[in-house]
Amino acid sequence: MTTLVEGRAPFTTGRTTRFSALRGALSLRRAVYGLVLVILLAQVALPIAILLFTSFKDARPTDADFFSLSFTLENFRDAFSSGRLLSVTWTTVQFAVGSTLVALVLGTFLAWIVARTNVPLRNLVGVLTIVQMAVPGILVPIAWTFLASPNIGAINVAWRNITGTEGTLFNVYSMQGLILVNGLTMVPMVYLFVVTVFSSMNSSLEEAAEVSGSSKLRAVRDISLPLAAPGIAAVAIMALMRAWEAFEIPWFLGVNERIFTYASEIYLRTSTPPSNVGLVSTYAVFMLVGAVLMIWWYDRFNQAGERYAVISGKNFSSVRMDLGRWRVPVAILAFAVLTVVILLPLLMLLWMSLNPFFRQFSWEAVTSLSVESYVSAVQAPNILQGFANSLLVGVLASVGVLTLSTLAAWYSARRVAGGRLLYLLTAVPMALPNVIVGVSFLWIFLILPLPIYSTHTALVIAYITLIIAVVSRLVSARMLQISSELEEAAQVAGASFLRAIWTIVVPLLSPALLAGALITMVMSFRELQTTLYLAGPQTRTAAVVMFDMAGDGQFSTVAAFGIVTFAVLLVGLVGYNRLNARMGLEGGL
8 A cells, every 4th residue: 555655646746746847837828928929919909900000199199188088080181182192192103003014914924934934044034133122222213323314324425425415314303203113123022922923823824826737926925924914913912012101213203294103292392391190190191091902902812822723733844934936035024134133233333433523434534444432431430430330220120020930930830729810910010111111110109208319219119010921931831841749748747838839840841940030131231211210310120320321422332332232132132042042931021
């Protein structure tokens, strides 16, 4: 008897210990869930709430009666009665639709060449297409200003010298100019999505069409494009959303001719005193409504994804289309497109960076090129500070984004009660244009009795909201591939909930986490709209420094700084794409 009692005691004690450990883990799990939920609500729901609240107020966020229960529709009446809202809406629609069409046509053409044809140098075409993504957004309109402005643009000057006329070949300050330049900036994004659609397409139908006597052009028109149409339509909605919130190009190229989109109108109204906070929020609300409608439309395409499947259990053939005698002409056309998309702007930036001031192309100018602008850029304290701020904010934002994305993905993948809510909260920022994030957090930081505004903390908080939708999708996809058995075994063995996540889940997620960190770092050097609202004199990032220097006319130094930043971002982009190719991850910049 004594032996039996002594033999059961350790078992009972061990089971009790294990149950206690599990109860402790469950309690800690609930506490962490609550903390993540509160943070995501503050990051996502609070900015939207403060934006809607402000649109119905006639008081400023810093006024004592701002939180009173008196509301007004005066802001909406002012927006409609002046006709300005309708004018800006129509301009934004034209700009967004036109830019999307340009990006779709060119991006789809380049993707088809790389994925479906035997055109020579097609791999180089693919590399040059995505290189454009490493060019900081603010440099694109600057480059096109010196390429195609009516007076000093190199293209128009050359046109006048050749034809002897006084006219212009292309005016970049027109609506057509804005549409073309913005459309060119979105070509890489369209390419990255469409090339995956073409790559996964079964070529047997094209082969059957050609055997039946159809020409290659007709096979593309009747077979390839209809099969890829659903995928192209989905990326068209995404491109439309990007164009809807575009800021740099409407601001630099459209303001002089008073062509205002939502983003440039909102920034003008907030940066020009006295600003009407309620009216600005009203414009932002209409911009948000448009973005939400596009997200809803995009989600409908994703939900119907199975109807558009192009890979099945049937025989799969991926034979490239032989273009025969058209191979070289099509290759020439592809490089002509790339010349406009990336080579011309990049060469103009390089030319500007090697001259102390802008000069037209000439042999005399070539003989006097120097690296003086690069020396000035390296020695300028504000440039070094901007670079350091981008680096610091990018690192801190990466930590925050990856932590929240990992925990939200874990709760969702393990089907913990409330996990789906966390997943949805990380997806909501897809509908938030950058300018709205900037305006909303500006109001919040002015209201809070904490010295956050214009600090690095303010930028990190806003950046987490901007980037979490992309990174969390990347992490969630990886999390679904990890079984829960390993972490459960670790907890049964006595590891705490957080220790099991840190030692088991995080190492297995490392490829997706590294890719997410690279995306966040690249964004910290490119982002401008939100940063303009939240950065102070000591916290200006690289993009804001370039924005201010361009406003002061220091284009040569800006170009030199931009070329250096381009080189840094290109290294990150190459690393990201290599990781994508090695791990089979999805996502894009």
